[in-house]
Amino acid sequence: MNEETEQLLTELERIVTERQDWLFRFAYMRIGIREDAEDVVQEVLLGVFRRLREKTRVDNMEQYVIRAISNACTDYFRRKPLHVVLLDQAKEVAVSDHDKQIHEEFLRVNRLLDTLPREQSEIVRLKCYDDLTFKQIAELQDIPEATAKSRYRYAIMHVQQMMKKGEKR
Template sequence: MNVLENRLARLALKGDQQAFAELVDLYQDKLFHMAYRMLNNRQEAEDVVQDTFLRVYKNLERFDETLKFSTWIYRIATNLCIDRLRKRKPTYSLDAESQEYDGLDGYSMIPSDNRTPESELILSDTQRIIHQAMESLPPKYKSVMMLRYIQDLSLQEVGDILDMPVTTIKTRVHRGREFLRKKLEHRL
Protein backbone atom coordinates (compact mmCIF):
# COMPACT_ATOMS: atom_id res chain seq x y z
CA MET A 1 0.00 0.00 0.00
CA ASN A 2 2.84 2.38 0.88
CA VAL A 3 4.28 2.12 -2.66
CA LEU A 4 0.88 2.82 -4.25
CA GLU A 5 0.25 5.84 -2.01
CA ASN A 6 3.70 7.29 -2.67
CA ARG A 7 3.21 6.79 -6.41
CA LEU A 8 -0.19 8.50 -6.24
CA ALA A 9 1.39 11.39 -4.27
CA ARG A 10 4.09 11.80 -6.96
CA LEU A 11 1.48 11.77 -9.73
CA ALA A 12 -0.70 14.26 -7.83
CA LEU A 13 2.32 16.54 -7.41
CA LYS A 14 2.71 16.53 -11.19
CA GLY A 15 -0.90 17.72 -11.51
CA ASP A 16 -2.69 14.38 -11.92
CA GLN A 17 -6.14 15.16 -10.47
CA GLN A 18 -7.23 11.51 -10.68
CA ALA A 19 -4.29 10.42 -8.53
CA PHE A 20 -5.21 12.99 -5.90
CA ALA A 21 -8.85 11.84 -6.05
CA GLU A 22 -7.66 8.29 -5.37
CA LEU A 23 -5.73 9.49 -2.30
CA VAL A 24 -8.90 11.21 -1.09
CA ASP A 25 -10.88 8.00 -1.63
CA LEU A 26 -8.28 5.98 0.29
CA TYR A 27 -8.21 8.25 3.33
CA GLN A 28 -11.45 10.22 3.54
CA ASP A 29 -13.37 7.77 5.74
CA LYS A 30 -10.37 6.79 7.88
CA LEU A 31 -9.56 10.41 8.64
CA PHE A 32 -13.20 11.26 9.35
CA HIS A 33 -13.54 8.43 11.88
CA MET A 34 -10.31 9.42 13.61
CA ALA A 35 -11.30 13.12 13.71
CA TYR A 36 -14.83 12.33 14.88
CA ARG A 37 -13.52 10.22 17.73
CA MET A 38 -11.12 12.95 18.78
CA LEU A 39 -13.55 15.86 18.44
CA ASN A 40 -16.95 14.21 19.05
CA ASN A 41 -18.48 16.59 16.53
CA ARG A 42 -19.50 15.61 13.01
CA GLN A 43 -19.15 19.10 11.49
CA GLU A 44 -15.73 19.69 13.03
CA ALA A 45 -14.57 16.24 11.88
CA GLU A 46 -15.71 16.98 8.32
CA ASP A 47 -13.91 20.34 8.49
CA VAL A 48 -10.71 18.65 9.67
CA VAL A 49 -10.85 16.14 6.80
CA GLN A 50 -11.36 18.95 4.28
CA ASP A 51 -8.54 21.02 5.84
CA THR A 52 -6.28 17.97 5.83
CA PHE A 53 -6.74 17.38 2.11
CA LEU A 54 -6.26 21.09 1.39
CA ARG A 55 -2.97 21.03 3.29
CA VAL A 56 -1.88 17.81 1.60
CA TYR A 57 -2.63 19.29 -1.81
CA LYS A 58 -0.82 22.56 -1.08
CA ASN A 59 2.19 20.81 0.46
CA LEU A 60 2.66 17.74 -1.73
CA GLU A 61 6.12 18.95 -2.74
CA ARG A 62 7.13 18.73 0.95
CA PHE A 63 6.14 15.07 1.28
CA ASP A 64 9.20 13.04 2.24
CA GLU A 65 8.96 9.80 0.25
CA THR A 66 11.12 7.99 2.79
CA LEU A 67 8.08 8.20 5.12
CA LYS A 68 4.81 6.36 4.72
CA PHE A 69 2.15 8.57 3.17
CA SER A 70 -0.30 7.38 5.83
CA THR A 71 2.00 8.68 8.57
CA TRP A 72 2.19 12.09 6.91
CA ILE A 73 -1.56 12.48 6.33
CA TYR A 74 -2.48 11.20 9.81
CA ARG A 75 0.03 13.65 11.31
CA ILE A 76 -1.64 16.55 9.51
CA ALA A 77 -5.16 15.47 10.55
CA THR A 78 -4.15 14.76 14.15
CA ASN A 79 -2.46 18.14 14.50
CA LEU A 80 -5.56 19.88 13.14
CA CYS A 81 -7.70 18.01 15.71
CA ILE A 82 -5.33 18.92 18.54
CA ASP A 83 -5.44 22.57 17.46
CA ARG A 84 -9.24 22.52 17.59
CA LEU A 85 -9.25 20.82 20.99
CA ARG A 86 -6.85 23.40 22.40
CA LYS A 87 -9.03 26.26 21.15
CA ARG A 88 -12.13 24.87 22.82
CA LYS A 89 -13.15 26.16 26.18
CA PRO A 90 -13.60 23.25 28.56
CA THR A 91 -17.23 22.32 28.99
CA TYR A 92 -18.40 20.06 31.73
CA SER A 93 -21.87 18.67 31.43
CA LEU A 94 -23.65 16.64 34.05
CA ASP A 95 -26.45 15.99 31.58
CA ALA A 96 -24.93 13.48 29.16
CA GLU A 97 -28.09 13.31 27.08
CA SER A 98 -27.65 16.91 26.01
CA GLN A 99 -24.63 15.92 23.91
CA GLU A 100 -25.31 14.96 20.33
CA TYR A 101 -23.67 11.83 19.00
CA ASP A 102 -25.20 11.76 15.50
CA GLY A 103 -26.08 8.13 16.08
CA LEU A 104 -22.42 7.24 16.56
CA ASP A 105 -20.38 7.17 19.69
CA GLY A 106 -17.21 5.92 18.04
CA TYR A 107 -16.94 2.80 20.18
CA SER A 108 -18.11 -0.50 18.80
CA MET A 109 -20.49 -2.65 20.69
CA ILE A 110 -19.07 -5.83 22.15
CA PRO A 111 -20.44 -8.62 19.95
CA SER A 112 -22.76 -11.04 21.69
CA ASP A 113 -25.40 -13.50 20.56
CA ASN A 114 -27.44 -13.30 23.74
CA ARG A 115 -28.19 -9.63 24.21
CA THR A 116 -31.11 -8.62 26.34
CA PRO A 117 -32.65 -5.16 26.73
CA GLU A 118 -31.04 -5.03 30.19
CA SER A 119 -27.57 -5.94 28.89
CA GLU A 120 -27.96 -3.41 26.05
CA LEU A 121 -28.81 -0.68 28.55
CA ILE A 122 -25.84 -1.54 30.77
CA LEU A 123 -23.53 -1.69 27.75
CA SER A 124 -24.70 1.64 26.32
CA ASP A 125 -24.40 3.29 29.74
CA THR A 126 -20.88 1.89 30.14
CA GLN A 127 -19.92 3.15 26.68
CA ARG A 128 -21.31 6.59 27.49
CA ILE A 129 -19.26 6.74 30.70
CA ILE A 130 -16.09 5.64 28.90
CA HIS A 131 -16.78 8.10 26.08
CA GLN A 132 -17.18 10.96 28.58
CA ALA A 133 -13.93 9.96 30.30
CA MET A 134 -12.09 9.93 26.95
CA GLU A 135 -13.57 13.35 26.13
CA SER A 136 -12.21 14.74 29.38
CA LEU A 137 -8.60 13.73 28.63
CA PRO A 138 -6.19 16.63 28.07
CA PRO A 139 -5.42 16.96 24.32
CA LYS A 140 -1.86 15.64 24.60
CA TYR A 141 -3.14 12.38 26.10
CA LYS A 142 -6.35 12.22 24.08
CA SER A 143 -4.57 12.22 20.71
CA VAL A 144 -2.20 9.45 21.83
CA MET A 145 -4.98 7.33 23.33
CA MET A 146 -7.22 7.73 20.26
CA LEU A 147 -4.46 6.80 17.83
CA ARG A 148 -3.26 3.89 19.99
CA TYR A 149 -6.54 2.32 21.05
CA ILE A 150 -9.23 3.56 18.66
CA GLN A 151 -7.15 3.58 15.45
CA ASP A 152 -5.21 0.53 16.78
CA LEU A 153 -1.82 1.91 15.71
CA SER A 154 1.47 0.70 17.13
CA LEU A 155 3.45 2.89 19.51
CA GLN A 156 5.98 3.49 16.72
CA GLU A 157 3.23 4.57 14.29
CA VAL A 158 1.76 6.93 16.89
CA GLY A 159 5.24 8.35 17.49
CA ASP A 160 5.74 8.86 13.74
CA ILE A 161 2.38 10.59 13.35
CA LEU A 162 2.88 12.89 16.33
CA ASP A 163 6.61 13.32 15.59
CA MET A 164 7.59 12.18 19.08
CA PRO A 165 9.92 9.51 20.42
CA VAL A 166 8.31 6.18 21.31
CA THR A 167 9.40 6.69 24.93
CA THR A 168 7.27 9.86 25.09
CA ILE A 169 4.34 7.99 23.53
CA LYS A 170 4.68 5.19 26.10
CA THR A 171 4.67 7.75 28.91
CA ARG A 172 1.60 9.51 27.54
CA VAL A 173 -0.24 6.20 27.04
CA HIS A 174 0.58 5.24 30.63
CA ARG A 175 -0.51 8.63 31.99
CA GLY A 176 -3.62 8.64 29.79
CA ARG A 177 -4.60 5.20 31.11
CA GLU A 178 -4.00 6.38 34.69
CA PHE A 179 -6.13 9.47 34.05
CA LEU A 180 -8.93 7.27 32.65
CA ARG A 181 -8.61 4.75 35.48
CA LYS A 182 -9.02 7.48 38.10
CA LYS A 183 -11.99 8.97 36.21
CA LEU A 184 -13.67 5.60 35.79
CA GLU A 185 -13.00 3.85 39.10
CA HIS A 186 -15.91 5.64 40.77
CA ARG A 187 -18.23 5.46 37.77
CA LEU A 188 -18.21 1.84 36.64
Protein backbone atom coordinates in the same frame (compact mmCIF):
# COMPACT_ATOMS: atom_id res chain seq x y z
CA MET B 1 4.01 17.54 -13.29
CA ASN B 2 6.91 15.18 -12.67
CA GLU B 3 6.66 11.44 -11.99
CA GLU B 4 7.30 11.77 -8.23
CA THR B 5 4.46 14.29 -7.85
CA GLU B 6 2.13 12.04 -9.84
CA GLN B 7 3.01 9.10 -7.58
CA LEU B 8 2.30 11.18 -4.47
CA LEU B 9 -1.04 12.32 -5.87
CA THR B 10 -1.92 8.69 -6.66
CA GLU B 11 -0.99 7.71 -3.10
CA LEU B 12 -3.13 10.54 -1.71
CA GLU B 13 -6.05 9.37 -3.86
CA ARG B 14 -5.60 5.83 -2.54
CA ILE B 15 -5.58 7.04 1.07
CA VAL B 16 -8.73 9.09 0.53
CA THR B 17 -10.50 6.18 -1.16
CA GLU B 18 -9.50 3.55 1.39
CA ARG B 19 -9.30 5.54 4.61
CA GLN B 20 -11.76 8.44 4.29
CA ASP B 21 -14.10 7.08 6.97
CA TRP B 22 -11.17 6.43 9.30
CA LEU B 23 -9.83 9.96 8.76
CA PHE B 24 -13.25 11.42 9.54
CA ARG B 25 -13.54 9.31 12.71
CA PHE B 26 -10.02 10.42 13.68
CA ALA B 27 -11.10 14.07 13.47
CA TYR B 28 -14.53 13.48 15.00
CA MET B 29 -13.10 11.81 18.10
CA ARG B 30 -11.07 14.98 18.71
CA ILE B 31 -13.65 17.62 17.79
CA GLY B 32 -17.00 16.01 18.58
CA ILE B 33 -19.01 17.90 15.96
CA ARG B 34 -19.71 16.00 12.76
CA GLU B 35 -19.85 18.94 10.37
CA ASP B 36 -16.70 20.54 11.79
CA ALA B 37 -14.82 17.23 11.64
CA GLU B 38 -15.86 16.79 8.01
CA ASP B 39 -14.73 20.35 7.25
CA VAL B 40 -11.36 19.81 8.93
CA VAL B 41 -10.70 16.61 6.96
CA GLN B 42 -11.77 18.21 3.69
CA GLU B 43 -9.63 21.31 4.27
CA VAL B 44 -6.60 19.19 5.14
CA LEU B 45 -6.98 16.95 2.10
CA LEU B 46 -7.34 19.96 -0.19
CA GLY B 47 -4.32 21.59 1.43
CA VAL B 48 -2.23 18.44 1.00
CA PHE B 49 -3.33 18.22 -2.64
CA ARG B 50 -2.29 21.85 -3.25
CA ARG B 51 1.08 21.37 -1.55
CA LEU B 52 1.77 18.25 -3.62
CA ARG B 53 1.02 20.13 -6.82
CA GLU B 54 3.59 22.71 -5.66
CA LYS B 55 6.08 19.84 -5.49
CA THR B 56 6.24 19.47 -1.71
CA ARG B 57 8.29 16.37 -0.89
CA VAL B 58 6.57 13.79 1.35
CA ASP B 59 8.25 10.60 2.56
CA ASN B 60 5.22 8.88 4.12
CA MET B 61 1.94 10.17 2.70
CA GLU B 62 -0.39 8.47 5.17
CA GLN B 63 1.59 9.69 8.18
CA TYR B 64 1.70 13.16 6.63
CA VAL B 65 -2.09 13.27 6.21
CA ILE B 66 -2.76 11.97 9.75
CA ARG B 67 -0.40 14.50 11.28
CA ALA B 68 -1.95 17.30 9.24
CA ILE B 69 -5.44 16.34 10.47
CA SER B 70 -4.19 16.09 14.05
CA ASN B 71 -2.63 19.55 13.79
CA ALA B 72 -5.80 20.94 12.17
CA CYS B 73 -7.88 19.59 15.06
CA THR B 74 -5.58 21.33 17.53
CA ASP B 75 -5.81 24.55 15.49
CA TYR B 76 -9.60 24.19 15.40
CA PHE B 77 -9.74 24.67 19.17
CA ARG B 78 -7.23 27.53 19.10
CA ARG B 79 -9.23 29.64 16.69
CA LYS B 80 -12.72 28.67 17.78
CA PRO B 81 -13.94 30.11 21.07
CA LEU B 82 -14.40 27.34 23.57
CA HIS B 83 -18.07 26.55 24.04
CA VAL B 84 -18.46 24.31 27.05
CA VAL B 85 -21.38 21.93 27.07
CA LEU B 86 -21.96 19.96 30.23
CA LEU B 87 -22.20 16.22 29.69
CA ASP B 88 -25.82 16.21 30.83
CA GLN B 89 -26.59 18.86 28.22
CA ALA B 90 -24.60 17.03 25.55
CA LYS B 91 -27.07 14.15 25.80
CA GLU B 92 -29.79 16.55 24.67
CA VAL B 93 -27.94 17.71 21.55
CA ALA B 94 -29.88 16.66 18.47
CA VAL B 95 -28.12 13.77 16.81
CA SER B 96 -29.38 11.89 13.78
CA ASP B 97 -29.78 8.12 13.99
CA HIS B 98 -26.79 7.87 11.68
CA ASP B 99 -24.59 9.72 14.17
CA LYS B 100 -26.11 8.43 17.39
CA GLN B 101 -23.75 5.51 17.95
CA ILE B 102 -20.57 7.46 17.30
CA HIS B 103 -21.87 10.38 19.38
CA GLU B 104 -22.62 8.12 22.36
CA GLU B 105 -19.20 6.56 22.02
CA PHE B 106 -17.64 10.02 21.90
CA LEU B 107 -19.40 11.01 25.15
CA ARG B 108 -18.46 7.81 26.99
CA VAL B 109 -14.84 7.94 25.94
CA ASN B 110 -14.44 11.62 26.66
CA ARG B 111 -15.83 11.22 30.16
CA LEU B 112 -13.01 8.80 30.95
CA LEU B 113 -10.31 10.53 28.94
CA ASP B 114 -11.09 13.92 30.45
CA THR B 115 -9.73 12.60 33.74
CA LEU B 116 -6.30 12.10 32.13
CA PRO B 117 -3.55 14.57 31.28
CA ARG B 118 -3.92 15.66 27.63
CA GLU B 119 -0.71 13.91 26.52
CA GLN B 120 -1.97 10.60 27.89
CA SER B 121 -5.52 10.90 26.58
CA GLU B 122 -4.26 11.63 23.06
CA ILE B 123 -2.03 8.53 23.13
CA VAL B 124 -5.03 6.39 24.19
CA ARG B 125 -7.13 7.82 21.35
CA LEU B 126 -4.40 7.18 18.82
CA LYS B 127 -3.83 3.62 20.04
CA CYS B 128 -7.36 2.44 20.81
CA TYR B 129 -9.54 4.37 18.40
CA ASP B 130 -7.20 5.07 15.56
CA ASP B 131 -5.39 1.70 15.80
CA LEU B 132 -1.93 3.19 15.37
CA THR B 133 1.21 1.40 16.52
CA PHE B 134 3.38 2.92 19.21
CA LYS B 135 5.97 3.66 16.53
CA GLN B 136 3.38 5.57 14.46
CA ILE B 137 2.16 7.39 17.57
CA ALA B 138 5.73 8.37 18.46
CA GLU B 139 6.31 9.74 14.95
CA LEU B 140 2.99 11.60 14.95
CA GLN B 141 3.58 13.11 18.41
CA ASP B 142 7.30 13.68 17.75
CA ILE B 143 8.26 11.80 20.94
CA PRO B 144 10.35 8.68 21.61
CA GLU B 145 8.49 5.39 21.24
CA ALA B 146 9.23 4.53 24.88
CA THR B 147 7.51 7.76 25.97
CA ALA B 148 4.42 6.86 23.94
CA LYS B 149 4.32 3.43 25.57
CA SER B 150 4.76 4.78 29.11
CA ARG B 151 2.09 7.46 28.63
CA TYR B 152 -0.28 4.79 27.38
CA ARG B 153 0.51 2.51 30.32
CA TYR B 154 -0.05 5.30 32.87
CA ALA B 155 -3.28 6.31 31.15
CA ILE B 156 -4.63 2.75 31.24
CA MET B 157 -3.67 2.41 34.91
CA HIS B 158 -5.48 5.67 35.69
CA VAL B 159 -8.61 4.60 33.79
CA GLN B 160 -8.60 1.25 35.61
CA GLN B 161 -8.38 3.07 38.95
CA MET B 162 -11.27 5.34 37.97
CA MET B 163 -13.36 2.34 36.96
CA LYS B 164 -12.62 0.58 40.28
CA LYS B 165 -13.68 3.70 42.18
CA GLY B 166 -16.90 3.75 40.15
CA GLU B 167 -17.61 0.11 41.02
CA LYS B 168 -17.21 0.78 44.76
CA ARG B 169 -19.93 3.43 44.72
